[in-house]
Amino acid sequence: MGAVRAVEPLHLRLLRLLRDNGAVSRAELADRLEMPRPRLLAELERLVSLGYVAEAGLAASRGGRRSTLVELSPNLRFAAVDLGASSIDVEIVNGRLEPVVAYAEPADIRSGPKGTLLRVNELLHKAKVDGAYERLDAVGIGVPGPVSFRDGVPVSPPIMPGWDRFPVRELLTREHGCPAVVDNDVNIMAIGERHGGVAHSVDDFLFVKIGTGVGCGIYLGGEVYRGTDGCAGDIGHIQVDSHGPMCSCGNVGCLEALFSGAAIAKDATAAARAGGSPALAERLAANGSVTAVDVAEGAIEGDVVCIRLIRDGGRRVGGVLAGLVSFANPSMIVIGGGLAQLGHILLAEIRSVVYRRSLPLATGNLPVVLSELGSRAGVTGAAVLASDMAFMEAS
Protein backbone atom coordinates (compact mmCIF):
# COMPACT_ATOMS: atom_id res chain seq x y z
CA MET A 1 0.00 0.00 0.00
CA GLY A 2 2.71 2.45 -0.88
CA ALA A 3 4.05 4.07 2.24
CA VAL A 4 7.10 2.64 3.93
CA ARG A 5 6.56 2.68 7.67
CA ALA A 6 8.80 2.01 10.61
CA VAL A 7 8.72 -1.71 11.40
CA GLU A 8 5.85 -2.32 13.77
CA PRO A 9 6.18 -4.90 16.54
CA LEU A 10 4.89 -8.37 15.71
CA HIS A 11 2.20 -8.40 18.41
CA LEU A 12 0.75 -5.14 17.11
CA ARG A 13 0.59 -6.36 13.51
CA LEU A 14 -0.89 -9.67 14.63
CA LEU A 15 -3.61 -8.16 16.82
CA ARG A 16 -4.53 -5.58 14.15
CA LEU A 17 -4.83 -8.34 11.58
CA LEU A 18 -7.25 -10.25 13.82
CA ARG A 19 -9.16 -7.01 14.53
CA ASP A 20 -9.59 -6.20 10.86
CA ASN A 21 -10.16 -9.76 9.51
CA GLY A 22 -11.84 -11.77 12.28
CA ALA A 23 -10.89 -15.41 12.90
CA VAL A 24 -7.80 -16.48 10.93
CA SER A 25 -6.00 -19.83 10.83
CA ARG A 26 -2.53 -20.17 12.30
CA ALA A 27 -1.24 -21.19 8.87
CA GLU A 28 -2.66 -18.06 7.21
CA LEU A 29 -1.32 -15.83 9.99
CA ALA A 30 2.18 -17.24 9.48
CA ASP A 31 1.87 -16.54 5.74
CA ARG A 32 0.46 -13.05 6.05
CA LEU A 33 2.90 -11.92 8.71
CA GLU A 34 5.79 -13.63 6.85
CA MET A 35 6.82 -15.20 10.11
CA PRO A 36 8.48 -18.54 10.88
CA ARG A 37 5.78 -20.76 12.37
CA PRO A 38 7.53 -21.52 15.70
CA ARG A 39 7.97 -17.82 16.44
CA LEU A 40 4.33 -17.08 15.56
CA LEU A 41 3.06 -19.95 17.73
CA ALA A 42 5.11 -18.73 20.69
CA GLU A 43 3.73 -15.20 20.22
CA LEU A 44 0.16 -16.48 19.96
CA GLU A 45 0.58 -18.51 23.14
CA ARG A 46 1.80 -15.40 24.92
CA LEU A 47 -1.16 -13.34 23.67
CA VAL A 48 -3.62 -16.09 24.69
CA SER A 49 -2.17 -16.12 28.21
CA LEU A 50 -2.50 -12.32 28.39
CA GLY A 51 -6.17 -12.59 27.41
CA TYR A 52 -5.94 -10.85 24.01
CA VAL A 53 -6.36 -13.89 21.75
CA ALA A 54 -8.64 -16.94 21.93
CA GLU A 55 -9.04 -20.24 20.07
CA ALA A 56 -11.85 -20.20 17.51
CA GLY A 57 -12.22 -23.81 16.36
CA LEU A 58 -11.04 -25.53 13.18
CA ALA A 59 -10.57 -23.93 9.77
CA ALA A 60 -12.34 -25.39 6.72
CA SER A 61 -10.27 -28.28 5.35
CA ARG A 62 -7.71 -27.48 2.67
CA GLY A 63 -6.64 -31.14 2.54
CA GLY A 64 -4.22 -32.60 5.04
CA ARG A 65 -4.26 -31.57 8.67
CA ARG A 66 -6.83 -28.90 9.43
CA SER A 67 -5.45 -25.69 10.84
CA THR A 68 -6.96 -24.22 14.00
CA LEU A 69 -8.40 -20.71 13.94
CA VAL A 70 -7.58 -17.93 16.35
CA GLU A 71 -9.44 -14.69 16.96
CA LEU A 72 -9.39 -11.74 19.33
CA SER A 73 -10.74 -12.58 22.77
CA PRO A 74 -14.53 -12.13 22.83
CA ASN A 75 -14.08 -10.34 26.16
CA LEU A 76 -12.12 -7.38 24.74
CA ARG A 77 -14.00 -4.08 25.13
CA PHE A 78 -13.05 -0.58 24.05
CA ALA A 79 -14.88 2.66 24.81
CA ALA A 80 -15.09 5.18 21.95
CA VAL A 81 -16.17 8.75 22.68
CA ASP A 82 -16.77 11.57 20.19
CA LEU A 83 -17.27 14.97 21.81
CA GLY A 84 -18.69 17.53 19.40
CA ALA A 85 -19.39 21.19 20.05
CA SER A 86 -22.97 20.25 20.88
CA SER A 87 -23.09 16.46 21.25
CA ILE A 88 -21.70 13.39 23.03
CA ASP A 89 -21.51 10.08 21.16
CA VAL A 90 -20.36 7.00 23.05
CA GLU A 91 -19.95 3.42 21.87
CA ILE A 92 -18.68 0.32 23.61
CA VAL A 93 -17.19 -1.97 20.95
CA ASN A 94 -15.75 -5.47 20.95
CA GLY A 95 -12.31 -6.50 19.67
CA ARG A 96 -13.50 -6.28 16.04
CA LEU A 97 -14.78 -2.76 16.79
CA GLU A 98 -18.41 -3.78 16.37
CA PRO A 99 -20.71 -1.72 18.62
CA VAL A 100 -22.10 -3.54 21.65
CA VAL A 101 -23.99 -0.50 22.90
CA ALA A 102 -24.24 3.12 21.72
CA TYR A 103 -25.50 6.34 23.28
CA ALA A 104 -25.88 9.81 21.73
CA GLU A 105 -27.12 12.94 23.43
CA PRO A 106 -26.91 16.72 23.09
CA ALA A 107 -24.30 18.49 25.22
CA ASP A 108 -22.56 21.85 25.27
CA ILE A 109 -18.77 21.58 25.17
CA ARG A 110 -18.63 25.14 26.55
CA SER A 111 -19.98 23.89 29.88
CA GLY A 112 -16.37 22.88 30.62
CA PRO A 113 -14.37 19.69 31.05
CA LYS A 114 -15.54 18.61 34.51
CA GLY A 115 -19.24 18.45 33.74
CA THR A 116 -18.74 17.04 30.25
CA LEU A 117 -16.36 14.26 31.34
CA LEU A 118 -18.56 13.49 34.34
CA ARG A 119 -21.39 12.85 31.88
CA VAL A 120 -19.09 10.70 29.69
CA ASN A 121 -18.18 8.62 32.75
CA GLU A 122 -21.85 8.29 33.73
CA LEU A 123 -22.65 6.94 30.25
CA LEU A 124 -19.72 4.50 30.42
CA HIS A 125 -20.84 3.27 33.85
CA LYS A 126 -24.38 2.89 32.59
CA ALA A 127 -23.04 0.68 29.78
CA LYS A 128 -21.31 -1.45 32.41
CA VAL A 129 -24.47 -1.78 34.48
CA ASP A 130 -26.34 -2.70 31.28
CA GLY A 131 -23.88 -5.58 30.79
CA ALA A 132 -21.89 -4.20 27.82
CA TYR A 133 -18.57 -4.89 29.56
CA GLU A 134 -16.93 -6.06 32.76
CA ARG A 135 -13.72 -4.12 32.30
CA LEU A 136 -12.50 -1.76 29.58
CA ASP A 137 -9.24 -2.47 27.75
CA ALA A 138 -8.83 1.13 26.54
CA VAL A 139 -10.75 4.38 26.02
CA GLY A 140 -10.41 6.59 22.91
CA ILE A 141 -11.86 10.11 22.87
CA GLY A 142 -12.03 12.91 20.30
CA VAL A 143 -12.54 16.58 21.22
CA PRO A 144 -13.44 19.55 18.96
CA GLY A 145 -10.14 21.42 19.16
CA PRO A 146 -6.36 21.08 18.89
CA VAL A 147 -4.88 18.30 21.02
CA SER A 148 -1.37 17.46 22.15
CA PHE A 149 -1.53 13.79 21.17
CA ARG A 150 1.61 13.07 23.18
CA ASP A 151 0.35 14.67 26.40
CA GLY A 152 -3.31 13.66 26.03
CA VAL A 153 -4.61 17.19 26.60
CA PRO A 154 -6.49 19.81 24.55
CA VAL A 155 -4.32 22.85 23.70
CA SER A 156 -5.83 26.35 23.53
CA PRO A 157 -9.09 25.12 21.96
CA PRO A 158 -11.00 28.23 20.77
CA ILE A 159 -14.53 26.89 21.29
CA MET A 160 -13.78 24.97 24.53
CA PRO A 161 -13.38 27.42 27.43
CA GLY A 162 -11.78 25.78 30.49
CA TRP A 163 -10.36 22.83 28.54
CA ASP A 164 -6.86 24.22 27.85
CA ARG A 165 -4.39 21.52 29.02
CA PHE A 166 -7.11 19.83 31.09
CA PRO A 167 -5.77 16.30 31.87
CA VAL A 168 -8.40 14.39 29.85
CA ARG A 169 -6.30 11.26 29.32
CA GLU A 170 -5.18 11.10 32.95
CA LEU A 171 -8.72 11.49 34.24
CA LEU A 172 -10.09 8.71 32.00
CA THR A 173 -7.18 6.37 32.78
CA ARG A 174 -7.71 6.83 36.51
CA GLU A 175 -11.49 6.44 36.29
CA HIS A 176 -11.46 3.27 34.18
CA GLY A 177 -8.11 1.68 35.10
CA CYS A 178 -7.03 1.28 31.47
CA PRO A 179 -5.03 3.23 28.87
CA ALA A 180 -6.74 6.19 27.21
CA VAL A 181 -5.97 8.19 24.07
CA VAL A 182 -7.10 11.71 23.18
CA ASP A 183 -7.21 13.19 19.68
CA ASN A 184 -8.87 15.95 17.69
CA ASP A 185 -12.43 15.20 16.47
CA VAL A 186 -11.60 15.55 12.78
CA ASN A 187 -8.56 13.27 13.09
CA ILE A 188 -10.69 10.50 14.61
CA MET A 189 -13.23 10.91 11.79
CA ALA A 190 -10.44 10.49 9.24
CA ILE A 191 -9.16 7.40 11.06
CA GLY A 192 -12.71 5.99 11.19
CA GLU A 193 -13.32 6.57 7.49
CA ARG A 194 -9.97 4.91 6.71
CA HIS A 195 -10.90 1.88 8.83
CA GLY A 196 -14.46 1.23 7.81
CA GLY A 197 -15.66 3.84 5.33
CA VAL A 198 -15.18 5.23 1.87
CA ALA A 199 -11.42 5.77 2.38
CA HIS A 200 -10.87 2.12 3.32
CA SER A 201 -7.19 1.32 2.75
CA VAL A 202 -6.53 4.72 1.10
CA ASP A 203 -3.17 5.97 2.40
CA ASP A 204 -3.30 9.62 1.30
CA PHE A 205 -6.55 11.52 1.72
CA LEU A 206 -8.11 14.60 3.27
CA PHE A 207 -11.19 14.33 5.50
CA VAL A 208 -13.01 17.67 5.58
CA LYS A 209 -15.50 18.16 8.39
CA ILE A 210 -18.04 20.90 7.81
CA GLY A 211 -20.16 21.28 10.92
CA THR A 212 -20.32 23.87 13.70
CA GLY A 213 -16.79 24.68 12.54
CA VAL A 214 -14.65 23.54 9.62
CA GLY A 215 -11.58 21.31 9.98
CA CYS A 216 -9.49 18.87 7.98
CA GLY A 217 -7.99 15.51 8.94
CA ILE A 218 -4.74 15.05 7.01
CA TYR A 219 -4.05 11.38 6.34
CA LEU A 220 -0.72 10.99 4.56
CA GLY A 221 1.52 7.98 4.07
CA GLY A 222 -0.88 5.77 6.02
CA GLU A 223 -0.97 7.98 9.13
CA VAL A 224 -2.70 11.07 10.47
CA TYR A 225 -0.44 14.10 10.28
CA ARG A 226 -1.00 16.16 13.46
CA GLY A 227 1.66 18.87 13.15
CA THR A 228 4.07 20.23 15.77
CA ASP A 229 1.39 21.50 18.15
CA GLY A 230 -1.58 19.33 17.18
CA CYS A 231 -3.41 21.92 15.12
CA ALA A 232 -2.55 20.75 11.59
CA GLY A 233 -5.64 20.85 9.40
CA ASP A 234 -7.31 23.74 11.20
CA ILE A 235 -8.46 25.05 7.81
CA GLY A 236 -11.55 26.82 9.17
CA HIS A 237 -9.36 29.81 10.01
CA ILE A 238 -7.77 30.24 6.59
CA GLN A 239 -8.81 33.69 5.38
CA VAL A 240 -10.98 33.58 2.27
CA ASP A 241 -12.28 37.17 2.24
CA SER A 242 -10.25 40.05 3.67
CA HIS A 243 -13.47 42.10 3.89
CA GLY A 244 -15.50 39.22 5.34
CA PRO A 245 -17.27 38.96 8.70
CA MET A 246 -15.56 38.71 12.08
CA CYS A 247 -14.67 35.15 13.13
CA SER A 248 -14.85 33.60 16.63
CA CYS A 249 -11.02 33.43 16.55
CA GLY A 250 -10.76 37.23 16.40
CA ASN A 251 -9.66 37.46 12.76
CA VAL A 252 -11.72 38.56 9.78
CA GLY A 253 -13.09 36.58 6.83
CA CYS A 254 -12.09 33.05 7.94
CA LEU A 255 -13.60 30.13 5.98
CA GLU A 256 -15.80 29.06 8.89
CA ALA A 257 -17.03 32.62 9.49
CA LEU A 258 -18.41 32.45 5.93
CA PHE A 259 -19.48 28.83 5.72
CA SER A 260 -20.23 26.59 8.70
CA GLY A 261 -23.31 25.53 10.64
CA ALA A 262 -23.45 28.88 12.43
CA ALA A 263 -22.65 30.97 9.33
CA ILE A 264 -25.27 29.34 7.11
CA ALA A 265 -27.94 29.67 9.83
CA LYS A 266 -27.13 33.39 10.07
CA ASP A 267 -27.23 33.89 6.29
CA ALA A 268 -30.42 31.85 5.96
CA THR A 269 -32.13 33.88 8.70
CA ALA A 270 -31.16 37.11 6.94
CA ALA A 271 -32.46 35.75 3.62
CA ALA A 272 -35.74 34.67 5.24
CA ARG A 273 -36.23 38.15 6.73
CA ALA A 274 -35.33 39.88 3.47
CA GLY A 275 -38.19 38.05 1.78
CA GLY A 276 -36.30 36.51 -1.13
CA SER A 277 -36.85 32.92 -0.06
CA PRO A 278 -40.37 31.55 0.41
CA ALA A 279 -39.00 28.22 1.75
CA LEU A 280 -36.92 29.88 4.46
CA ALA A 281 -39.55 32.52 5.34
CA GLU A 282 -42.09 29.77 5.91
CA ARG A 283 -39.71 27.83 8.20
CA LEU A 284 -38.66 30.95 10.10
CA ALA A 285 -42.33 31.76 10.76
CA ALA A 286 -43.04 28.20 11.90
CA ASN A 287 -39.99 27.56 14.09
CA GLY A 288 -38.65 31.00 15.05
CA SER A 289 -35.23 30.16 13.57
CA VAL A 290 -33.69 28.48 10.54
CA THR A 291 -30.81 26.04 10.36
CA ALA A 292 -28.68 24.25 7.79
CA VAL A 293 -31.32 21.48 7.69
CA ASP A 294 -33.90 24.05 6.52
CA VAL A 295 -31.53 25.21 3.80
CA ALA A 296 -30.98 21.61 2.68
CA GLU A 297 -34.74 20.98 2.56
CA GLY A 298 -35.38 24.26 0.77
CA ALA A 299 -32.77 23.38 -1.85
CA ILE A 300 -34.44 20.03 -2.51
CA GLU A 301 -37.71 21.91 -3.06
CA GLY A 302 -35.89 24.07 -5.61
CA ASP A 303 -35.73 27.28 -3.56
CA VAL A 304 -33.28 29.49 -5.46
CA VAL A 305 -31.90 31.26 -2.37
CA CYS A 306 -31.20 27.97 -0.58
CA ILE A 307 -29.38 26.60 -3.62
CA ARG A 308 -27.34 29.78 -3.87
CA LEU A 309 -26.36 29.65 -0.17
CA ILE A 310 -25.07 26.09 -0.60
CA ARG A 311 -23.25 26.91 -3.86
CA ASP A 312 -21.57 29.95 -2.31
CA GLY A 313 -20.39 27.81 0.61
CA GLY A 314 -19.18 25.04 -1.68
CA ARG A 315 -17.22 27.57 -3.70
CA ARG A 316 -15.46 28.88 -0.57
CA VAL A 317 -14.59 25.38 0.65
CA GLY A 318 -13.51 24.34 -2.84
CA GLY A 319 -11.16 27.32 -3.12
CA VAL A 320 -9.38 26.33 0.09
CA LEU A 321 -9.28 22.65 -0.91
CA ALA A 322 -7.83 23.46 -4.32
CA GLY A 323 -4.80 24.92 -2.55
CA LEU A 324 -4.53 21.89 -0.26
CA VAL A 325 -4.71 19.50 -3.22
CA SER A 326 -1.81 21.23 -4.95
CA PHE A 327 0.10 21.18 -1.67
CA ALA A 328 -0.45 17.57 -0.53
CA ASN A 329 -1.51 15.66 -3.70
CA PRO A 330 -4.04 13.39 -1.91
CA SER A 331 -5.76 10.51 -3.73
CA MET A 332 -9.21 11.27 -2.24
CA ILE A 333 -11.17 14.02 -0.50
CA VAL A 334 -13.92 12.95 1.90
CA ILE A 335 -16.56 15.47 3.00
CA GLY A 336 -18.22 14.81 6.37
CA GLY A 337 -19.78 16.58 9.36
CA GLY A 338 -23.29 17.94 9.83
CA LEU A 339 -23.29 20.13 6.71
CA ALA A 340 -22.49 17.14 4.50
CA GLN A 341 -26.30 16.79 4.53
CA LEU A 342 -26.35 19.71 2.09
CA GLY A 343 -25.45 16.82 -0.18
CA HIS A 344 -24.95 16.82 -3.88
CA ILE A 345 -25.28 20.54 -4.59
CA LEU A 346 -22.46 21.16 -2.11
CA LEU A 347 -20.39 18.30 -3.46
CA ALA A 348 -20.84 19.38 -7.09
CA GLU A 349 -19.72 22.92 -6.31
CA ILE A 350 -16.67 21.78 -4.31
CA ARG A 351 -15.70 19.38 -7.11
CA SER A 352 -16.04 21.98 -9.82
CA VAL A 353 -13.80 24.48 -8.01
CA VAL A 354 -11.19 21.88 -6.99
CA TYR A 355 -10.98 20.45 -10.51
CA ARG A 356 -10.79 23.88 -12.10
CA ARG A 357 -8.19 25.39 -9.80
CA SER A 358 -5.80 22.59 -8.81
CA LEU A 359 -3.00 21.28 -11.00
CA PRO A 360 -4.43 18.86 -13.60
CA LEU A 361 -1.90 16.18 -12.62
CA ALA A 362 -3.18 16.29 -9.01
CA THR A 363 -6.86 16.04 -9.97
CA GLY A 364 -6.61 13.57 -12.86
CA ASN A 365 -8.03 10.85 -10.65
CA LEU A 366 -9.22 12.57 -7.50
CA PRO A 367 -12.59 11.44 -6.12
CA VAL A 368 -14.36 14.06 -3.97
CA VAL A 369 -16.95 12.07 -2.05
CA LEU A 370 -19.27 12.17 0.95
CA SER A 371 -18.38 10.30 4.15
CA GLU A 372 -19.83 6.80 4.22
CA LEU A 373 -19.88 6.49 8.02
CA GLY A 374 -21.61 9.85 8.61
CA SER A 375 -22.19 10.48 12.30
CA ARG A 376 -20.38 7.21 13.19
CA ALA A 377 -17.03 8.25 11.66
CA GLY A 378 -15.81 9.81 14.92
CA VAL A 379 -16.60 6.94 17.29
CA THR A 380 -15.21 4.45 14.79
CA GLY A 381 -11.89 6.29 14.69
CA ALA A 382 -11.83 6.65 18.49
CA ALA A 383 -12.31 2.87 18.73
CA VAL A 384 -9.43 2.26 16.28
CA LEU A 385 -7.13 4.48 18.37
CA ALA A 386 -8.24 2.82 21.63
CA SER A 387 -7.60 -0.67 20.25
CA ASP A 388 -4.17 0.33 18.89
CA MET A 389 -3.31 1.71 22.31
CA ALA A 390 -4.39 -1.49 24.09
CA PHE A 391 -2.57 -3.67 21.55
CA MET A 392 0.65 -1.69 22.03
CA GLU A 393 0.49 -2.51 25.73
CA ALA A 394 0.50 -6.24 24.97
CA SER A 395 4.28 -6.20 24.60
Ligand SMILES: [Zn+2]
Ligand atom coordinates in the same frame (compact mmCIF):
# COMPACT_ATOMS: atom_id res chain seq x y z
ZN1 LIG B 1 -11.15 32.33 12.41
